[in-house]
Each structure stands twice: as C-alpha cells, then as structure tokens.
Amino acid sequence: MDEDFVSLDELRSVTADDIPLEAPATSSGCSSKSCGSSGGQGDMPAEVWEKIKDHPCYSEEAHHYFARMHVAVAPACNIQCNYCNRKYDCANESRPGVVSEKLTPDQALRKVVTVANEVPQLSVLGIAGPGDACYDWRKSKATFEAVSKAIPDIKLCISTNGLALPDHVDELAKMNVDHVTITINMVDPEIGTKIYPWIFYNHRRYTGLEASQILHERQMLGLEMLTARGILTKINSVMIPGVNDEHLKVVNAEVKKRGAFLHNIMPLISDPAHGTHYGLTGQRGPTHAELKTLQDACAGGANLMRHCRQCRADAVGLLGEDRGQEFTLNQIPEEVSYDPAQRDTYRQVVARERADHVDAKSRAIADLMAAADAPILVAVATKGGGRVNQHFGHAREFQVYEASAKGVSFVGHRKVEDAYCQGGFGEDATLTSTIATLEGITAVLCAKVGDCPKDELSRAGIIVSDAYAYEYIENAISNFYLNEIGSAAPQARSA
Ligand code: CLF
Ligand code: SF4
Numbered sequence: 388m389d390e391d392f393v394s395l396d397e398l399r400s401v402t403a404d405d406i407p408l409e410a411p412a413t414s415s416g417c418s419s420k421s422c423g424s425s426g427g428q429g430d431m432p433a434e435v436w437e438k439i440k441d442h443p444c445y446s447e448e449a450h451h452y453f454a455r456m457h458v459a460v461a462p463a464c465n466i467q468c469n470y471c472n473r474k475y476d477c478a479n480e481s482r483p484g485v486v487s488e489k490l491t492p493d494q495a496l497r498k499v500v501t502v503a504n505e506v507p508q509l510s511v512l513g514i515a516g517p518g519d520a521c522y523d524w525r526k527s528k529a530t531f532e533a534v535s536k537a538i539p540d541i542k543l544c545i546s547t548n549g550l551a552l553p554d555h556v557d558e559l560a561k562m563n564v565d566h567v568t569i570t571i572n573m574v575d576p577e578i579g580t581k582i583y584p585w586i587f588y589n590h591r592r593y594t595g596l597e598a599s600q601i602l603h604e605r606q607m608l609g610l611e612m613l614t615a616r617g618i619l620t621k622i623n624s625v626m627i628p629g630v631n632d633e634h635l636k637v638v639n640a641e642v643k644k645r646g647a648f649l650h651n652i653m654p655l656i657s658d659p660a661h662g663t664h665y666g667l668t669g670q671r672g673p674t675h676a677e678l679k680t681l682q683d684a685c686a687g688g689a690n691l692m693r694h695c696r697q698c699r700a701d702a703v704g705l706l707g708e709d710r711g712q713e714f715t716l717n718q719i720p721e722e723v724s725y726d727p728a729q730r731d732t733y734r735q736v737v738a739r740e741r742a743d744h745v746d747a748k749s750r751a752i753a754d755l756m757a758a759a760d761a762p763i764l765v766a767v768a769t770k771g772g773g774r775v776n777q778h779f780g781h782a783r784e785f786q787v788y789e790a791s792a793k794g795v796s797f798v799g800h801r802k803v804e805d806a807y808c809q810g811g812f813g814e815d816a817t818l819t820s821t822i823a824t825l826e827g828i829t830a831v832l833c834a835k836v837g838d839c840p841k842d843e844l845s846r847a848g849i850i851v852s853d854a855y856a857y858e859y860i861e862n863a864i865s866n867f868y869l870n871e872i873g874s875a876a877p878q879a880r881s882a
Contacts, residue, residue, distance in 0.1 A: 435648075438565045438619055441510040441734075442542055443706050445566060445619065445649060447694050447797050448745075451773035452737045454508035455544070456703040457515050458495035459488060460530050461523030464516075465550050466586040466602065468572075469664040470625060470655055488701060488716055489517070492529035499534050500723040502703055502714055503541070507733035508771075511566075513544040516700040521551040528555075531562050537725050542566065546623070550586060550602055552609030560616045567613050568651075569606055570623045573631055574641045576600040581630050584664070607645065614646030621649040621692065626673050626681060627665070628655070636684055643689035650685065651692035654678050676827065679798060693799050694786075705771045707784055707800070744773050748861035752794040755865040762791035763872060765864045766801060766825055768833035775855055775863045779836035780808025787828065788860065790868045795861045801825060807840055822847045829872070832863050 431439075443450035464471075490498065503509050512534055514520040520527045531543050545559065546568040559567065573579045579599025586598040593601060613620050622642045624635050631638075639650050655672035657665045664670075673681070682691050696706045704710040766785035768777035784802045788795050803821045818840055825831065830850040834857065841851045850871070855863035 435619070442544070442566060443511065444544075444692065444695065445621065447692075448741075448773075449510075450694050450706050451769075451771055452508065452741065453510040454506055454703070454705045455511040455513050456499065456502050456506075456509060457513045457698070457700050458490055458498060458530060459517050459700045460490050460492060460495050460526045461514055461516055461520040462489050462518045463523045464518035464548070465522040465588065466519070466548050467584050468548075469582055469584065469670075470627070470657065472662045472666075490716070492526055492533055494716060494719075495530045496533040496537060497719050497721075497723050498714055498716070499541070500537055500725045501719045503538055503730060504723075504726050506704065506710070507729040508705060509541070509730065511542040511544050513546065515546040515568075519548050519551065520545045521547040521549075521555050524551065524555055528558065528562070531564065535562065538727075544568070546570070547609075548602070549606035549609045550588060551605075553605060553612055556609065556612040556616065556618075559613075560618060564618065566619050566621065568621045568623055569610060570625070571606050571610075571638055571642060572624050572627070573599070573634060574603060574607075574638050575634060576603050578631050578634050579603060582627065610642065610645045610647060619648040620646070621651055622647045622689065623651045623653060623695075625655050626652050626678060628671060628673050628677065630670070632673065632677070632681060635681060636688070639685040639688040647689050649692045650689040651695050652678065652682055652685070653695055653697055656697065675799070675801065693797055696800070707769075707771070707786075740772070744859050747859050748795075751859070751862040751865035755790060755868055756792055756794050758869055758873070759790060759792045762789050763829040763868065764788070764798070764827055765790055765867065766828045766831045767860050767863070768831065769860060773859055774857055775832045775860055776834050776857055778808065779831065779833040779840055779851060779853075781806050782833065785825070785828075785831065786860070788864055790864050795864050801828075818843055822849070825849055830867060832867060
C-alpha cells in the first residue's frame, strides 16, 4: 500500500485541519498519450485542461474523483427516437428506468445547494432532460442562472438532441456553459429515417427523410456554432447494430472535422419491457466486444469517451454510483444556503492525491511497456479515488482496462446484475451472471475476495486477486501483469 494513501472515505470527510500547508506536488503529466478523455495535463492546451480537469465525463482521470449531478427540469421533447419511451428519461443521456422526479428551477436550486453541501466531490451540474434541455429552454436557463449565482464555481453542462440548439448557443456562451453534449446518431438522413419517426420544428411536425434532413442540418450547425465560440462539445451516439453501427465511423470523422472534443459511442439499451419501438420490434443492442471493436476502429478520429455510465436525468454522485434517492424533494429543506467549506477542502486534498497518482502511474505504465507481451483485459473493483479499493462482493460494476506493451488503457465498464454479497452470504445465481458478464476478462483485481467466489471464477478461467488492494489502479494492473502473467503472456487472453 502506498504510504500517502488517502481513502475515498477520508477524502469525503476531510476538514480544513486535515489539509497540509505545503503546496501540492507538481504533476509530471501522464506518459500515456491515449485518447482525449483519458488525456492528462500535458496532452492538451492549458485552457482546455482547465475546463475538463474536474469534469467527470470529459476527463477519464477526473471521474475517479469528481461527481456530477443532474436536475430533471426539462421534461418536454421535440423529436421521437426509436429507442425512447416518453414514460422514461431521455435515453440519449440516461438509461430507461424509473421516471425522474420532475423539478421546477426553484426546486432544482434547493437540490443542488443541498447536494453541494453534502457531496464534496460535486463539480458539475448537468441538465439532461428527462426530455430535451434546449427545447425546454426557459426552465434550463432559469436553473443555470440561479445555480451559478449561488455556487459560482460549479461547471454547467447541458445535453441535447440538437434540434433547438442553434437558437440558444449565444445564451449558452453568455452563461459560461463550457460543456455541451449533442446526440448525433447519423450524418446520413437515410439512416436517420430508421431512428427518428418524426420531429417537431417551427410549429410543425415532420416525418420521414425530411425530418432527418432537418435534424441533421441543425445538429451540424449547432456543433459548428459551439466550436466557433470555444465551447467544448461531446457527441453522444447510440450504437444500433444493423442500423448505424458501421456508419458511426463516418459520424466520428464528420464531428471531428467540425471540432468535437469527444465522441461517446454508447450501446443501445433495448428491452421489450421498456415499451420502445426498438424494444418491441426486437432490435438488439451491441455486445461488449462489438462496442469495443467499433471504438477501436474509430481510434485516430475524434477522441473517444469510454467511461460513460448512461446515467439517469436525476443522477447524483460519482459516475459509477447513483445517490439520487438520498436527495429526493421530500428530503430537501425548504430553506438552504450554500457552504463552500467542504468542497474547497476536498479539492485541496484531491489536488495532492492526484499529483501523486499521476507520478505513480507514469512509472508503473513505463515498467509495463518495457516488459509486457500479449494484451489482457483486467476488471477492477473500485469505489473511486483511482484505487483498487472495493470488495469483490460489493461491486455492482467493474472498470475494465487493457494491459499491454502499449501501457494501461481504460476500455469500459461491465455492470453486474447485483452485488454478489447479500448481507453476509454470497448469492450463487448472482455469481453465475457475474461470470457471464466478465467474459473475455483475464483477471479481476479487488480489495478483498472470499475463497468461494475466487474458486468459482477460477473454474471459469478468471483469476481473482486481492493482493494489490488499495494500490492505484494502473500500478495494481502493471504489478499484476509483471508478477503473474509475465512469462505466461503468450497464453494470455487476447483482448
Ligand atoms: Fe451530465 Fe452528460 Fe454533462 Fe456528464 S452525464 S450532461 S456530460 S454532466 Fe456523463 Fe452520464 Fe455518460 Fe452523460 S456518464 S450519460 S456522458
Ligand atoms: Fe426521448 Fe431524448 Fe430522443 Fe427526446 S431526444 S425522444 S427524450 S431519447
């Protein structure tokens, strides 16, 4: 264990007295020059790094430390997507699930202040529906204005289907909204006809090719306007096998040409129970391997985001967790006032921890690059903080990294149906589905694991180890590879 280790729980409960007086160590920059979302301070202009360094979606590194929250103030939408059921949140930025609690801008302000006082990791307020945040503009704007007045340093982030976006770009720029997500599933309106049955634009409903043509033109215009104003854009694309999967390579190139900062290719979530057109007609989503193959094929184009959790329109917390249920309206006081102390203190501790992490991982990745052979996939149980710090039985998802002679790179996450540990005993059915979820994974690294799940996974050909508990993730993976795969590398599973 690293001597400077600071657990996430400690980070959450820090007070000003815990902060040392010396200045944080200077980061040497990460040696891994991979995709933009995992890029570090040395990989981009200082002003861009300043905008993304605390944004958990725009920086893969930041998502270990910082949290976002969404407020569901924008229920109305102006288009229909075949993967959406209006009973649920916007599937462009949230998984279909339980309907969000809709908020007025005043209620949203109270909720954001309450969360900021209790969740020191909070860095970003996003509006991601549950409809379209640009179409339901008055409420989105009123919320941003009220929150940025109360908490001036919070980053504002918005997600939209793009149809109404060009009408609001100037106001977004005026409000210092630095981050805009546009969902772009096609740049060929013919393909659009298989995704969008209709749009509502200029007081009229359009269908067929005309609808997709208008949507496409408005999305491109909006993206170009944002780029011209220096606003960072992330493009979300839903990967729909047989509809737009191959086409997303063209989308990647086209959005890069127009200045997109990141491209987030998300798997279609399709289930008949959700009542969507795709769910009811049996359209399947991609497998983990298909998604990774497409993402790898886009390498060299627009930088890829691979750590998206397709979170709900009322999500609260680090990307892998959702604390939304702790902050429902009935739990929020009528009168609130913002106290910056916790967030300020947390940031100081994180700055120190993060600099140490960057240095340590640079060394670990260099060691691996010098010795590694065949690539392997390693799944990590983590509660955040960039460490292997969660028990196997408590994990509801695993973060997946590829270790190879190219270094250690984040490739995605695998959600499990349920945590294996069910309050003192292990659930065998859960273990079976966890093993299926971990298909293609060589090893799982966690803070602790019992003999029973360890043996079961071993029978399925997956190594589980708690020997690297509490190390930084990249160091744990590098050490695992060098100690336990090393000479056996040719037999390692191909990623
Ligand atoms: Fe929210 Fe989206 Fe802003 Fe992030 S989410 S509006 S950019 S603050 Fe993030 Fe969630 Fe993925 Fe979105 S993990 S669904 S990419
Ligand atoms: Fe649904 Fe979002 Fe598409 Fe509107 S933009 S139809 S809310 S997925």
